[in-house]
Amino acid sequence: MPDADAPPYRYNAALAADIEARWQARWDADGLYETPNPLGQLASDRGLDGPKLFVMDMFPYPSGSGLHVGHPLGYIATDVYVRFKRMAGFNVLYTMGFDAFGLPAEEHARQTGQHPRINTESNIDNMRRQLDRLGLGHDQRRGVATTDVDYYRWTQWIFLQIFNSWFDPDARRARPIAELMEEFSTAARSTPDGRAWDDLSEAEQRELVDGHRLAYVADAPVNWCPALGTVLANEEVTTQGRSERGNHEVFKRPLKQWMMRITAYADRLLEDLDRLDWPESVKTMQRNWIGRSEGALISFPASTSPDGPMSDIEVFTTRPDTLFGTTYMVLAPEHPLVEELTAEAWPSGTPDSWTGGAATPSEAVAAYRARASEMSDADRSDSKSGVFLGAHATVPFTESQTVPVFVADYVLMGYGTGAVMGVPGEDQRDREFAEAYGLPVVRTVQPPPDHPADLAYTGEGPSINSRFLDGLDVEASKALILERLQAAGFGRSTVNYRMRDWLFSRQRYWGEPIPIVHDEHGPVALPEDRLPVELPELVDWAPRALARDSEPEPPLGRVTEWVDVELDLGGGSRRYRRELNTMPQWAGSCWYYLRYLDPRNDDHLVDPDVERYWMADPEPSGVGGVDLYVGGVEHAVLHLLYARFWHKVLYDLGYVSGPEPFKRLINQGYIQAYAFKDGRGIYVPADEVDGSLREGFAHDGQPVTRELGKMGKSLKNSVTPDDMYASYGADTLRMYEMFMGPIDQDRPWETRSVVGSQRVLQRVWRNVVDEETGELRVIDDGPDDELLRLLHRTIDGVSSDMEGMRFNTAIAKLTELNNELTKRGSGAPREVADAMIRMLAPLVPHFAEELWSRLHGSDAGSVTQTEFPVADPALLVTDTVEVPVQVNGKLRGRVTLPADAGEEAAVSAALAEPNVAAHVDGRELRKKLYVPGRMITLVV
């Protein structure tokens, strides 16, 4: 490093460190980034200036391993944008919290014996230190951690609101459960079996009401992971049927679990996507996740013998028009009708391939089910297999068309009704099954002549072999068959969703306790004044790695003195057993944006007026919510869908002013980094590799190969912000990250390029400050006309780039302006320096503060509180323009024209240009065109 004999006032890492520390201390002392609320504890007598803006990053999990340079990319981008908007006159709410419950802290605690809270808090401190060094303009008073008791008290409060609500399908919204009970008790709504409310026992009343709640207990097949000692949500299990964390084995077990009725909101979650300013890819992922499909429910009477008792097999299908192509039926292995429809013995003539080699249907079914339960969903998907139950079903509208009933694992219990009608002519999966078991194939839609005979046909065409549907196209056939099915009582149209209800409970310690106690009839909500339900201190808190065949057991069950409580919840003191499950990590992140608004409010989750000020949409048709939310695309579905769901419930119950939490979403790209492997395929530390793409890369003299990947320990290619602070300073790091490319794009990190951003800042510095003396180099003469016009074009371009978050091009324009100053070599004219420093302030705030105070004196105040420069429109228009000339589509020259020149004048000027004239060469002009200021086109 050449710093030893560098000029004393050069802007380098040492000076940057000094400047950054000094200004950060002053910002803190002045509370510069504290944002006032219209009322309440965070109100300020300085009042609310300008329109509001709420900008937010997805808050981080405070991991123990610290940050690499990829982590703060989004935070820097929002900070630059927020600073720009503040200078443009907005009252901006911008802060940062921590998503601190969850598995990693508990896993760490399990290995070290240290309580998760201690580890979590030290991680938060460390992460704060690394982030603070970047100079982010957060309102520090508003940050929350989901593990704060004052915070999770309100997470529990929201749970109670959800528990105490039901979804009214007629009103299409949540309503208080008390209103449902009122309707039952006044007979405005009848009970399922028609008895009067008062004739139901307490147990019956409770069961009826509990079955309507938005949070409910259900016996669900869950993913039990003994190695982690917990139940996992479907989305935490990989497609290989292992745990996403740790890659452990996962088994299906039935268990009483808390569920959230998100499916009730499926249509609203789907519809409102159209009103959001989100990346199209994220909306598409959510649409696919919800998976709405319109179809029909159809009942097939089935029995194990022609004169035996009948059971109805109900199927869901999107193609009711293909009903008459049904040649068999399939039940999922877990389907409840499998027992009833398993015959005593194989009917005569049953092919051997249908029996699975078993002596009786029940043996075959038992063996098949046992095998299916052992297999992961991925293994199940490979080939079509199944066994015959010995039963037959009758196709509706036919007396005689009976078809065999199979159990097969290509039908999933979790989708539709867990049963399908097998139509091998029109569905390729059914076709494959039919071929494996020698079942007949009947086409019900006429395929085009070139359609292969051995493939199902899923396209359009007239119905055939379908009785009264023959000749109708697919859509008309669907309509008619539905009408007939409905009239005959065999079925009806319905809408099915891929999305399931949200499995909400976890058998963990380090999560929010669910504020519920149980009596002999089931769950009872704790009253709000009993919140928070604090996590008990637990000495033996560690989850236990359990045997494969173990049953799920929550750690809280070990705190016996906590589990059993005596409470008076009205009607006298009695004993209850506490809920032992805790909430999933998603819970705390579902609503943190609301607490940012009013973090110290002890009476409300958020004051309604404060909520309205920050969240209500200025457009009457708008959805409201956070104005800009920035984060990784990995949260495209789960976090964003769960948060939308909770927000809609709170909206229905009147606690928030709009239907959506996040109005605009941007996914920042990832910073990737090159990783290097030696001849053995082992990664070598990337910072020890020499060479280039052309001459090849080497480590310790041995050739290595290069690949691009995620930054991290495993690829040995991490670069930490601390390294960059030490070599260049935080402002250079900020500028480099913003200069690398558009915010939403992945990009490879290249440490050797960072110096370019530092050199740009050094050139700016030199145009304002003398490196040798530290004196100002600014000149008091006004800029000449050319420079003044360049300045205003820069102001204009930088403003719109900042507004559009195109910080890379904003930096390029500022660099051009500064390069022009450097070229002149005389120090910056004061007016230009002033504007340039203000334009730099959002990007490199410490650097700009330092130059600002040198330019205007130490009591000039913060540059961040000045106005962003505004371009003078008069200086953006020019008298003359240089216009390119095309002849027959090829560029042949340029001419300078008055800006208001007409086509005739432009064309004659073009023809006067020698090179243009040479190419026209006296030939006839067939076409002439002048796009003012842009292009002259001649065709000869």
Add this chain to the structure above:
RNA sequence: GCCCGGAUGGCGGAACAGGCAGACGCAGCGGACUCAAAAUCCGCCGCCCGCGAGGGUGUGAGGGUUCGAAUCCCUCUCCGGGCACCA
């Protein structure tokens, strides 16, 4: 298999509404300053032909629309991401 993105110099990227392709930065080359080096400043920098003026060619490939296409349309290739027996 289906659904989204994307492909521009040696590299990251720019061209915002169909109008000068390659802004800005990195790397590279040349020059000034220096005893020398570093730093800094000035210049060059897609490819081919040409001393030059200039010409040809060029935005993954092929075709189309247009006076004019990186940009719009069709076909294809490759890369990244998501979903995946969803009836």
